[in-house]
Amino acid sequence: MKKILMIEDDLELAEILTEYLEQFGYEIETEDDPFKALSILKLKPYDLVILDLTLPGMDGLEVCEAIRERQDIPIIISSARSDVTDKVNALELGADDYLPKPYDPRELEARISSVLRRYAAKTEAKQAQEHHSDFKLDEGAMQISYKGRALDLTNAEYGILAFMIKKEGMVVSREDIILNVNAINEDSSNKSIDVMVGRIRNKLGDKSLIESVRGIGYKLIK
Incomplete structure (x- = not known):
């Protein structure tokens, strides 16, 4: 079962997305505090992060950068911020995908599947190379x-x-x-x-x- 950390301060949206994604066998944990989320990522392994940009106390772009500096884990940005600059900055900081709100949960699930496939292929290639x-x-x-x-x-x-x-x-x-x-x-x-x-x-x-x-x-x- 793939484990996903959702960093999202809209708890109602998080609950809706969690209920939907669990149908596909994903285990979802939600954290609305970005500082706690970064601490959790140090202690527990996850397969993917869903990250909002508008968070209390710390901008999501900073969170993205902090995650990418520490580990190679898929990051999908889920944000209502529609500025193209935010999208470009997020991708340059290491995000793997950017999904502007509002969106259909089906699209999020499709993006998750796509990103996880890419990472699996990259890992397989790396293991083959090392072997x-x-x-x-x-x-x-x-x-x-x-x-x-x-x-x-x-x-x-x-x-x-x-x-x-x-x-x-x-x-x-x-x-x-x-x-x-x-x-x-x-x-x-x-x-x-x-x-x-x-x-x-x-x-x-x-x-x-x-x-x-x-x-x-x-x-x-x-």
């Missing part, structure tokens, strides 16, 4: 290095190799690659995937790293 030290995967720059050498990959080749790194040691089918790599058209043929994998092998300089699994697809060797 296989020969590869360095930088998703922000869309860059992969092998043994300290940056690989000159097309978008499709980058997507395929990044997917394989995340699934290292597991067999991935050609269909898996087509469905999970955004740079590849869904109408792509198995032969075109084979051609791209062949180019990746050549660029790695070690063709044995990617093993062909007959009739299925490929596996990145540990």
